[in-house]
Amino acid sequence: MINKNFVDFSILLLLKDKKEYLFSFFIFTFIVFLASSILFISDSIKHDLFIALDKQHQIIVKNTKSGRYTPLSEEHIDSILQISGVDNVKGKVDGYYYFAQDRRYFHIVVDESLDEHSMIISSEIKSILAKFKYTTQFNFLTQDGITSLDIKKVIKSNIISNDVILVNEDIARKILNMDEDEYSYLDVLVPNNSEIDFISLKIVDLYPDIKVKTKNDLKSDYEYVFYYKGGIFMILYIVSMISFFILLKNQISSVFGEKKREIAIFRSIGFAIKDIIFLKFIQNSVVALCSYFLGVFLAYIFVFIFGAPLLKNIFLGHDASHIIFTPIVDVKTLFVMFIFTVIPFLASILLPAWKIAVEDMSEVIK
Amino acid sequence: MRSKILIRNLYKIYNEKKENEFFALKNINLNIKCGEIVIIKGISGSGKSTLLSLIGALSKPSSGDILVNEQNIAKLPDIFSSQYRNEEVGFIFQSFNLVDGLSVYDNVKAPLVLSNINQDELKKKINLALEVANIAHKSQQMVSNLSGGEKQRCAIARALVNSPSLILADEPTANLDKNNSLIFVDILKKFKQLNKTVVVATHDTIFDNLAFVDTYVNIEDGAII
Amino acid sequence: MFFIKRILIIFFIFLVIIIGDLVTYDYVEKEDKIKEISSKMTSISPSFSFASKEYKKFVYDK
């Protein structure tokens, strides 16, 4: 049914008038590029987060007082251990150190294998410290004066290690100003997965102030954030798309209007109305498909090869220059993008194409 | 001989039933036989172009019948009238109506792309038409670079490429100098040899008293006199 | 046809670059790194993705 000569001829005409199509081609490529960049970034972050979640503890217990997080004590550990089904409860120290000179927080994480004089930092933090001439060691300002630690190792920044400083537990308590028997959170080990929900309810029964998060809670939290915020992006997108398509429709109408005579010539040599509509449809499909693929390809290169400068900061804040996104290409995402961009594009040319096709042919006879 | 075009009680009225109602054609009756060359003469505005566009199914009559090959084309749906224009009719317009920005070859190709024929056949048909119209040597040139006479030969090649049995020419010599007009008259003779039915609407005196023309029709104010 | 071929060649080059990038990327290493660090730290709050630095502070201060 599709006639090769006809398709060839449509493309010949498209190339002849390429100037008229350049505008829509570039804008559309840009829209696809932007949208797919955002989807690529969020897919990639999501992928990394879910990997991180894999190694998380089954139940995480945090204490709150008047709505703020406060440390937990040994007493909490003891009473949670009493609950049947709980295998082990580990108290963990973890928190944020405020680095006033650069006005930012460092995430202090405990690594048991380190001694009292060294720390491991992420490459992001390394470059921040280098700004202030700390190249081999760093001085933490604590209540008891200065604690000086050597930089033992630098680890690569990724989505969760970006602002991390790994230190010994005692040093961590010192930096975070926590007592010997204080813990930032508890890590509850439950051998039987089906008991997790039940046990977390029990913990809340014991201490109404305590916040309990299970792994599944976290998982759905992530899902929630990504679906939800993705949707907000989408809605912003729809607004911009609608304005683009209105623009496109007007632009196409005017381009088609200039081509009135040409269309009348084609009609006079035997092109039917449906042929003209089909001709315009082929031409615009070629434009739309080329822009779509070009946009997606450029987005891939921009996000995963160049690391998405500028756009990255929308997602991760300003201190994220060292994060490299894991290249994740989800066919479903591309399919969604395709439906979302190409179909409205083609829909917006149907009406102008018909209008120009049914123009009467009196123009040719004069 | 079998009649090629049979026109009965043909009217074309613009702005019907309005104040500025205008009768472009009034009660036209005409019988053109196969292989005939017919010259329709009349001053501009007399309705000869309208008549031509009705025969070519470019517009539709207000009333009356136009039978081409015993088939009424007056009320054909668009798909069929387009097919008729494509396969049965070759147009040669006053302003040539070529598509600027395409080469001569591609312009001549245009009517053929609708039918699904293979590449070799396509090339053969185009080259044949270019030969007949004597424009083959310029086939790769852009039409915008051609002279008036060459443009017309290109238009003729396009009209012939689908080997139609009916050729309609609307003021073919109006944009040509004397020399090229004479060449067109020669081409008319060629059409006669090819046994095509040709209808020419013109007011050019160069077509007067030609021996090979079968019928002269004078038209004035939309009526045949 | 010539045009379509040319476009396809351009896209093919892009595709080769992308597939090359996908194939050479060391997923296992990255995964190990993430897992290693995440086994050491507490739950990562989901609110920080999409959020700016200021927002993170706010979340933590709360």
Add this chain to the structure above:
Amino acid sequence: MSLFLLNDIVVFIFIEVILLLLLFISEFSVLKVLKYWDFSATTTFQYALEKRNYLVNTIIYFTVSVKIVLFIFFVKSLDELSLLVPGAMCATGVIGANSYGNILLLFKIFMLFLLSIWIIINKLDLESKVFPYIKEKYYLFSFIFVLTCIEFCLELFYFMNIPLSVPVFCCSTVFKLDNLPFELNTSGLLIIYYLLFVVILISSYYKKSIISFFANILFLFTSYYAVTYFFGTYIYELPNHKCPFCMLQKEYFYVGYFIWFSLFLGVFFGISPYIIESITLKKYTYLHKYCILFTTIFVALSTYFVVSYYLKNGVLL
């Protein structure tokens, strides 16, 4: 949290709105044509109406192609939604999450049927030189338009009412063996299934549209139950896994798409000749051969899993 902020749903609703808008534009033309159409008239207005015909055609062609893509997208999205909706393991739970789901799915299939029938009538109409079925086809269009509006409302209601905190039922609870209608047992169901298949083959071969019509409608329902309660278990190779949707997933090599689409195509080509004949009042037997083709593919595909299971394991489930 609202489902309307999900990427997929936003895109889905957006495209549906565009289609609705296009259909609305053509409905405007359709009403004009229905009111003023007079083929014998030679006025400019009548010719303008004839030209509007092509707008409606173009829009419908576009709508149908987009609807088919969207239908696949819809099913795929439901599958993904099952991650979000508590309790749902596959699309079954999401579809059954509220009372609109099943109606909506049926509606969507029905709409595709209707639109395809419209395209066939339109083709017959355009092949003739006097637009013989233009009124019929435009009445059908108006009907389709109304249905599309209802479908759109159903979609909105459906997405609005998917519970995100209360667990829904999963396929293992929805499809139990004693759910078979008319107190049929599996062997009875299979007998009817193959019997209907033979009836369809014969009626299609002898081009008896009316028999084919009724046989295909019965076959559609029988096949639904047969695939869900019998053939499905062989696809999953689990005696108690009864679900029409899980087979759409990657684990089963998307075989569900082939099974369901061959069934729908077969049934469509089986019932449409009769409907077209009753609208155009002329014999139209061109499609019967496709009915035979697709129904055979469907039956062969579903039987294949049982046979291959038997050959591999030597027993039936």
